Amino acid sequence: MTPPSPGEDGFSLSPAAATGVGDGQALTDAPYGHAETVSGKRSSRRVNPAARAGAARPRGRGGYWLYLVPSLVLFLAIIVVPFLMNVATSFTRWSGVGTPTWIGLDNYTKLFKDERFWASFEHNVALIIAMAVVPTIIGLVLAAALFDYIAKRFGGRTASALRAAFYLPQVLPVAVAGVVWGWMLHPSYGAVNQIFGLKVNWLGDPDIALATVMAIMVWFQLGYPVVIFMAGLQRVDPSLYEAAEIDGASWWRRFWHITIPQIRPEIFVVLLTCTIAALKVFGPIFVLTRGGPGSATMVPSYFSYLNFFQKVNVGYGSAIATVLALIIVVVTFLFLRVQERDQESGS
Amino acid sequence: MNADRTFRQPGRWAVLAALVVLAVVMLFPFVIVTLNAFKSPAEYSSGGPLSLPHGFYLDGIVAFWDRVDFGLKLWNSLLISGVVAVAAVVLSVLNAYALGIGKVRGRLWILVLFLVANTLPQEALVYPLYYLSKEVGLYDSKLAVILIFTVIQAAFGTYLLSSVLGQFPRGILEAAELDGASRWRMLWGIVVPISRPTLSVLLIFFFIWTWNEFFLPMVFLISNDNQTVPVALGVLQGEKMMDATMSSASALLGIIPAVAFFLIFQRTLTRGITVGAIK
Numbered sequence: 347m348t349p350p351s352p353g354e355d356g357f358s359l360s361p362a363a364a365t366g367v368g369d370g371q372a373l374t375d376a377p378y379g380h381a382e383t384v385s386g387k388r389s390s391r392r393v394n395p396a397a398r399a400g401a402a403r404p405r406g407r408g409g410y411w412l413y414l415v416p417s418l419v420l421f422l423a424i425i426v427v428p429f430l431m432n433v434a435t436s437f438t439r440w441s442g443v444g445t446p447t448w449i450g451l452d453n454y455t456k457l458f459k460d461e462r463f464w465a466s467f468e469h470n471v472a473l474i475i476a477m478a479v480v481p482t483i484i485g486l487v488l489a490a491a492l493f494d495y496i497a498k499r500f501g502g503r504t505a506s507a508l509r510a511a512f513y514l515p516q517v518l519p520v521a522v523a524g525v526v527w528g529w530m531l532h533p534s535y536g537a538v539n540q541i542f543g544l545k546v547n548w549l550g551d552p553d554i555a556l557a558t559v560m561a562i563m564v565w566f567q568l569g570y571p572v573v574i575f576m577a578g579l580q581r582v583d584p585s586l587y588e589a590a591e592i593d594g595a596s597w598w599r600r601f602w603h604i605t606i607p608q609i610r611p612e613i614f615v616v617l618l619t620c621t622i623a624a625l626k627v628f629g630p631i632f633v634l635t636r637g638g639p640g641s642a643t644m645v646p647s648y649f650s651y652l653n654f655f656q657k658v659n660v661g662y663g664s665a666i667a668t669v670l671a672l673i674i675v676v677v678t679f680l681f682l683r684v685q686e687r688d689q690e691s692g693s
Numbered sequence: 694m695n696a697d698r699t700f701r702q703p704g705r706w707a708v709l710a711a712l713v714v715l716a717v718v719m720l721f722p723f724v725i726v727t728l729n730a731f732k733s734p735a736e737y738s739s740g741g742p743l744s745l746p747h748g749f750y751l752d753g754i755v756a757f758w759d760r761v762d763f764g765l766k767l768w769n770s771l772l773i774s775g776v777v778a779v780a781a782v783v784l785s786v787l788n789a790y791a792l793g794i795g796k797v798r799g800r801l802w803i804l805v806l807f808l809v810a811n812t813l814p815q816e817a818l819v820y821p822l823y824y825l826s827k828e829v830g831l832y833d834s835k836l837a838v839i840l841i842f843t844v845i846q847a848a849f850g851t852y853l854l855s856s857v858l859g860q861f862p863r864g865i866l867e868a869a870e871l872d873g874a875s876r877w878r879m880l881w882g883i884v885v886p887i888s889r890p891t892l893s894v895l896l897i898f899f900f901i902w903t904w905n906e907f908f909l910p911m912v913f914l915i916s917n918d919n920q921t922v923p924v925a926l927g928v929l930q931g932e933k934m935m936d937a938t939m940s941s942a943s944a945l946l947g948i949i950p951a952v953a954f955f956l957i958f959q960r961t962l963t964r965g966i967t968v969g970a971i972k
Contacts, residue, residue: 410795
């Protein structure tokens with residue numbers, strides 16, 4: 347289910363917006379290089395196989411359950427029960443106080459006729475393009491260019507410095523990234539309009555607000571694939587590139603025939619984590635546009651927040667959140683299925 | 694490497710130039726924010742955003758710092774992220790010990806459950822959590838946020854650490870068992886020390902991810918005394934009272950800790966992981 351890890355790389359730090367599944371994999375690398383030597387020494391002292399087999403689990407497995415108890419209690423209280431409550435609430439009309447009224451599937455039928463809801467999902471698709479598809483494509487080209495061109499011709503330091511520059515936006519809390527761009531794009535005093543002598547209302551004009559948010563998210567997200575892909579390239583056998591170069595293969599051919607096939611697992615991870623991040627996106631929308639102007643940048647997460655806390659339509663908000671959760675879980679499983687099949691056919 | 698010579702010099706520099714231009718574009722907002730955080734509003738309107746500041750005008754930063762009591766926000770963020778990181782690592786270790794080493798029955802399902810929990814959108818939990826926290830008197834308290842994020846981060850940590858501990862060298866544990874070590878002692882005396890590089894990396898991830906969180910802290914921490922840095926900045930964004938340079942100062946105050954963590958932890962992470970790899 348999990349792809350090989352992207353590698354020992356300090357830069358894999360904190361793709362804040364992503365769920366973390368991807369970069370965390372960096373950790374699975376090499377944890378017990380040291381331990382193995384220890385166990386090697388130990389094994390020479392081992393008594394006899396039969397005694398070992400008996401010693402492996404003298405007290406049975408039961409006792410290990412105890413270690414799960416604290417987590418399971420907290421998990422039940424903080425994830426499972428609230429999630430079930432949310433699903434239950436989605437079948438009711440409720441303002442947050444008093445008793446909820448059971449209305450069956452009414453919230454869901456209303457949802458499917460609600461233009462704002464559909465618009466919010468269209469915007470979600472736009473954000474998947476901005477946060478997953480475009481950064482992956484640009485990230486592939488950049489990572490390959492840094493790894494297979496810049497590092498070889500200008501040295502590893504140049505490549506590392508450029509990589510750090512591409513990565514820097516990723517270290518910001520996404521809300522702070524929103525504050526930065528909210529200031530840069532302010533219609534009256536913002537730096538962008540001042541520098542280029544424009545009078546564009548980047549985030550206030552319904553025709554361009556979504557495109558502006560998309561551009562900001564590309565800026566924010568780009569460093570994550572670059573770093574993960576470059577880490578993945580570290581484990582590609584260098585002789586592949588050398589052989590291709592001796593055969594006179596152009597950079598583009600090497601890119602298509604070596605780079606991309608070799609780091610497929612990383613491409614999957616980046617696409618999956620970034621797609622989930624795009625489906626969940628809230629911070630930048632809250633800080634930059636609050637879903638506006640009108641509902642030009644409305645996304646499901648903000649739409650549910652609006653219903654929960656401003657319109658006190660808690661039942662309706664719960665229905666939106668439930669649908670969003672369902673979509674995210676389905677997308678995750680589809681991705682993992684496709685990846686599994688891809689690995690089977692590849693090997 | 695021989696192929697180097699077949700590349701024409703201009704093409705080579707053109708590629709580098711293109712990448713450098715892109716890097717400049719990526720860094721541009723950081724530079725602009727820093728430049729203008731040190732200007733007075735008058736200087737900004739006369740010189741524009743690109744001019745260099747005439748010396749260090751700190752009034753914008755100081756005014757913003759005082760207005761939001763930024764020191765307190767920093768402390769809140771540090772406290773919440775620090776406690777969450779430690780608690781979530783402890784929980785992850787306990788879980789992974791049972792799942793990865795103890796191989797308790799049904800572990801696959803438990804792992805799937807944790808994984809699903811990690812992918813669930815917080816929107817699908819927020820209202821019940823909001824409601825329940827009010828019921829038990831934890832609404833608008835740091836403790837509520839700490840508890841919630843400890844569980845969310847530990848869900849991911851368990852998933853990751855279980856697969857890591859699944860490969861833990863059996864020989865060491867068997868030898869310790871022969872010596873009569875209890876499971877509890879084996880966990881803290883053997884598993885944790887040997888896994889330290891992985892655990893410290895996990896600790897740092899949890900710290901930074903929690904620091905960066907916005908949605909749940911914004912819902913739960915409504916009073917000024919409890920807010921975190923991203924919440925304080927995000928909520929104040931676009932307020933009418935903020936002039937151009939004060940907005941810039943606020944952005945800079947959000948950038949500085951994030952970049953500082955990046956610089957500090959980047960070394961620890963690289964060192965931590967290579968220590969594990971070098972033997």
